[in-house]
Amino acid sequence: IMSIFGEVPQAAPVAVFKLTADFREDQNPRKVNLGVGAYRTDECQPWVLPVVRKVEKMIADDHSLNHEYLPILGLPEFRSSSSKIALGEDSPAIKDNRVGAVQCLGGTGALKIGAEFLRRWYNGTDNTKTPVYVSAPTWENHNAVFSNAGFEDIRPYKYWDAGKRGLDLEGFLGDLESAPDHSIFVLHACAHNPTGTDPTQDQWKQIADVMMRKSLFAFFDSAYQGFASGNLDKDAWAVRYFVSQGFELFCAQSFSKNFGLYNERVGNLTVVAKDQDNLNRVLSQMEKIVRITWSNPPSQGARLVAITLNTPELFAEWKDNVKTMADRVLLMRAQLKEKLKALGTPGTWEHITEQIGMFSFTGLNPKQVEYLVKEKHIYLMASGRINMCGLTTKNIDYVAESIHEAVTTVQ
């Protein structure tokens, strides 16, 4: 008897999950996983932030908590404190009452709600033809989120220059200039995924100039605030600059990495509008969109983040925990570069310490990557992207030597 779903095709597996699955099955004792997108300690373990442990217990023991559904737009104290983290405590836009937010299911959820809103209400009504630009390369899920929200025209903008292993600013600016007015641009707020390469402040200014002139919409994806440099304000510079220039924008924030809350799906979509009236209309429509997507967001993670951000001692402890993670990544970057230089590995390796955040685009080609995976049991993405968190003081020599081998023996 035929199934109604008999002809459903198999969807391609997500590359990074397949990589992790292969890593798990590998029996080699020296195996290293440089593919996963999560923080690891020097013992290669996931890390529950000490402040998170503390607040988790507080929540579990709190008998006064309300157990109802959260409001559709989310926990109010979470939304406002999260937006403050992105825009700054004394943001003029916040003072002007033109900043609002929607609690979402992680960064993905925030992108989803923002995309669904823009498709319905931006650049006309239900205009599915507004071009959406994502960086080349970008996080593999960006395309799917916007396309599933109904956008028909998703294009790449030049970003990574493989030749010079850095930002292709000229290409980027060129694509901005040639984009139709009102196009949407998905910008990585800091610690670009997967290249780890961010524009400098000066370069951001140039980007903002063109975007202002051509009325391009800035949709920031901020998944690594604090995690990139170790400093929350520094990592938020680009978003705040755009706000100071008068842009209306969205910022999809994720607290997965900087709180280590991958499993509780804590995200926030910050909305900056021209004025309060516009903001209210936007939020009212977003409420409607949330209601038919997941109805109400989950409470656990949002409560945890809200309590932490709103309690001075806990906030300080959290910033410290974040710096711990960022510092370990910076240390691994410095050490990897040193070891490659010491080994005399051909090529330049400055980009390893110039790049920022969790990921580094090593510049290794697919054949070299294959060599590392198959021969050395070092798992990384075919693009040459590595997760610095997968490096530890115990495996860094092995990895450096293996990269050296790959570069010198495989062309």
Added chain:
Amino acid sequence: MSARSVFDGAVFMPSQRKLLEDFKRDTHPDKVNLAGREYVGEHGHTTWLPLVRKIKQQIATDPTLTPEHPPILGIPEFTRRATELALGKDSPAIMESRVFGVQTVGCTGAVRLGAELLRSCYCSSSSWSGPILLSSPCDDSLAGTFKAAGIEDVQYYRYWDAESNGVCVENIVHDLENAPEQCVVVLFASGHRPTGAELSQEDWKRVAEVMVKRQLFPFFLIPAQGLCSGSLEQDAWPIRHCVSLGLELLCAQSFSHNFGLYGERVGHLLYVLKQNLLAVQSQAEKFVQTLWSCPPMEGARVVATVLSNPAHLVDWQESVKAIAERCMLIRERLRERLRLLGGPWHWDHIIKPGGLYCSFGLNTQQVEFLVQKKHIYLLPNGCLNVSAINSRNLDYVAESIHQALSSKL
């Protein structure tokens, strides 16, 4: 940049929570909120079951639990137990490996995910847009959820019958007999919102027969398994019956009500298929990634812990039964009060169904009277949440309803 906002085109949307906001602002000492979705206890609040609190505390202090991304489709132990709960542990469909489950963000998330799958895969179409049949009435967000997924053709079958103050199976069978072949039908296994009205097992057999005959596809909703009859098996009977007839189906489950885990958004989408399981599963993964990437762990962990542990399971089943019994008791006491207050009306329809929701057959003016003059908030269609009635407000509610019906409105 121009002085105009890029959001100029966005129209203001009045909040659907208006009723709740009005209630919050109301300062009348006797105000009662009977329009809420959550189960509230005798004390008037939602609460975690004691077992739930205990397990949450265990989770918070468990050093072995790591904050990793859960699998896209959710915690395997959770989906396994949720599936068993709906179908029964020894369901042939489970034995035959024709089922899989996805942990979702609440029941709404399950419906949305199911809708996305239907749109992209149903009837070998890459863009199926309906028709889908919903009950009349049903939760306000249901139609919107299907439409948001691209299923534009939403139609209704008659469910609530004002004449009999209950559900009329003749109407349902008639409407399904005349439905387009192969259309999808949303069915409430139990806990229909907003009416609370239920079909008997005999009724279900007739409905299922039509579904098979006309090749209609069932999309079950079971928002409060166990809370309606007090029995987990009985509340899930309609689903199990359809599976036994060989029907393929989707089933959206919620653990909000029966665990009191409203805030944690614990839902499950169950797929029962004839074949091609892996391919459909891979498509489900694809859609999950465009919605929320992977689901939140906390609530599902609690549910999985309870459902996997025999002692916890018994404890939980008793809590669920207690909730169901309290709801039934409130209905009986309300009926008794109303009967004593006199008048030509009959109140048996209040006690017929179980669970949280109840339709009183009040008209718009009567509802408005209750809200405006008596500060008793219920849904515009006259449906209410019985759990919010307690020993302190029972008399006031009964008298007010009596008044609403008696006055010339």
